[in-house]
Amino acid sequence: MQTDKKAIRDVLSRQVAEVLPDRKGLSKLMAEKKIRLYLGVDPTSPNLHLGHAGVLRKLREFQNLGHEVALIFGTFTAQIGDPSGRDKQREPLSPEKIQENMKTYQTQAGHILDMRRTKILYNGDWLGKLTFTEVLKLASYFTTSQMLERDMFQKRIEQGSEIWLHELLYPLMQGYDSVAADVDLEIGGTDQTFNMLVGRRLQKLYRNKEKYVLSVPLLMGLDGRKMSKSYGNAVNLTDSAHDMYGKLMSLRDEHILPYFEAATDLSRQEVRKIERRMNKETVSPRDAKALLAKTITALYHGDKESQEAEHAFERVFREKQEPERMPIWRATQTSSSLGDLLVAAGLASSKSDARRLAEQGGVKINGHIQKDSSTQIQLAQDLVIQVGKRRFIRVKV
Numbered sequence: 059m060q061t062d063k064k065a066i067r068d069v070l071s072r073q074v075a076e077v078l079p080d081r082k083g084l085s086k087l088m089a090e091k092k093i094r095l096y097l098g099v100d101p102t103s104p105n106l107h108l109g110h111a112g113v114l115r116k117l118r119e120f121q122n123l124g125h126e127v128a129l130i131f132g133t134f135t136a137q138i139g140d141p142s143g144r145d146k147q148r149e150p151l152s153p154e155k156i157q158e159n160m161k162t163y164q165t166q167a168g169h170i171l172d173m174r175r176t177k178i179l180y181n182g183d184w185l186g187k188l189t190f191t192e193v194l195k196l197a198s199y200f201t202t203s204q205m206l207e208r209d210m211f212q213k214r215i216e217q218g219s220e221i222w223l224h225e226l227l228y229p230l231m232q233g234y235d236s237v238a239a240d241v242d243l244e245i246g247g248t249d250q251t252f253n254m255l256v257g258r259r260l261q262k263l264y265r266n267k268e269k270y271v272l273s274v275p276l277l278m279g280l281d282g283r284k285m286s287k288s289y290g291n292a293v294n295l296t297d298s299a300h301d302m303y304g305k306l307m308s309l310r311d312e313h314i315l316p317y318f319e320a321a322t323d324l325s326r327q328e329v330r331k332i333e334r335r336m337n338k339e340t341v342s343p344r345d346a347k348a349l350l351a352k353t354i355t356a357l358y359h360g361d362k363e364s365q366e367a368e369h370a371f372e373r374v375f376r377e378k379q380e381p382e383r384m385p386i387w388r389a390t391q392t393s394s395s396l397g398d399l400l401v402a403a404g405l406a407s408s409k410s411d412a413r414r415l416a417e418q419g420g421v422k423i424n425g426h427i428q429k430d431s432s433t434q435i436q437l438a439q440d441l442v443i444q445v446g447k448r449r450f451i452r453v454k455v
Contacts (some may be wrong), residue, residue, distance in 0.1 A: 059124030061089045069119045070272070073112065073320055075248050075379040078255065078271040087242065087270070093125050093439040095243035098181070100132035100140060101160035102151065102287075105294040106167065108354070109247070109277045109285035112320040114170040116245055116274050121175055129167060130235050132161055136409070138228050140253070153182075166295045174207035184238040185231055196230045199263060200256070205229065208252055222283055233257035236269055243270045249284070252399055277320050280309050299359040303367035306351035314350055322353045384450040389437045392455065396421065397431035403453075405445045420446050 065089050070081050086233055087093055099110065121127045122294045136156045139149065164173060173262055205211070214221055229252060236244055236257030244254045254271040261269040276284060279291030295306045309317065318329045335341040348368070350415060355365035361373045393403070397412040400421065406412035413431040415421050421428045422444040423435060441453040
């Protein structure tokens with residue numbers, strides 16, 4: 059275990075929004091003993107994204123110092139749905155859907171963490187065993203007004219929207235994870251500070267033990283909103299190299315530097331150098347974004363695939379050519395309406411989605427825009443269908 063003061067200071071400062079109750083106390087504890095810390099993840103989607111990666115990278119820094127790291131998958135809490143940042147109730151997930159979603163979570167997290175030194179826990183193992191008497195005891199430590207003072211609940215009250223009783227119980231369930239895992243520290247995004255502080259209080263009540271809370275700044279999605287599957291603005295760790303690179307090239311300019319800081323291994327000095335060059339306009343935002351896209355893609359796919367993704371992007375967007383490689387879709391008939399074709403090829407989720415894409419001018423057949431989803435398309439050999447800027451398929455009959 060490393061006890062070097064500078065190493066500890068770096069871990070507790072870079073990409074850290076807040077340490078509660080105080081940074082000095084946590085630093086002292088880390089110098090004295092191997093601490094136990096965790097990150098909780100609810101399996102609400104099959105994919106982890108760069109927003110998760112920022113917190114996982116912070117976990118890895120603690121792991122590199124020799125501390126004991128755990129991932130707690132919310133097999134119980136995902137059935138409630140975290141209301142944090144939500145202006146309406148989350149759709150509850152079935153146990154079967156939760157299991158399906160987290161099938162590859164360990165593999166995805168393994169891109170960042172050393173999974174041989176990572177403990178995997180499931181909060182259904184203890185939350186599912188709590189009796190009603192124990193839940194009532196948990197609830198007795200907090201008031202309704204404490205729960206309702208949260209921003210998203212106040213917003214719902216102003217809008218006249220419902221707040222469901224089980225949503226008020228969510229922080230108690232997440233908070234109890236700290237007690238069950240007996241941790242010294244919990245890490246999460248800034249949107250999780252309230253829930254993490256509930257865990258801090260419960261750890262003190264149940265174990266008379268100090269628990270620290272470290273929050274990491276949220277990494278915004280490609281469009282500037284919180285990164286989320288529901289917004290369609292996420293860069294997933296499971297994205298292909300081409301998709302990852304292309305998505306990152308669509309990032310808003312004001313988020314380039316935060317992405318360098320949160321999602322790459324570049325040092326602070328290197329990030330500051332890029333910032334100075336951008337401020338002096340010796341490097342354009344477009345070129346800085348290309349470096350960012352190439353760097354992040356290489357982290358998850360290797361240098362070779364990152365370079366290939368860069369080449370393919372340049373070919374399509376600068377040289378206005380078709381990509382050299384594209385997925386093949388094998389047709390089972392010789393003609394189809396455009397709408398049916400897009401759905402069958404997996405380029406649209408439904409006929410209404412296909413109609414919307416076409417009407418917005420987002421569909422091309424062999425380079426020609428098609429705006430009518432009812433148009434009959436003759437499925438000739440090597441027909442190229444393009445949806446949006448980055449999605450291409452080649453038809454084989």
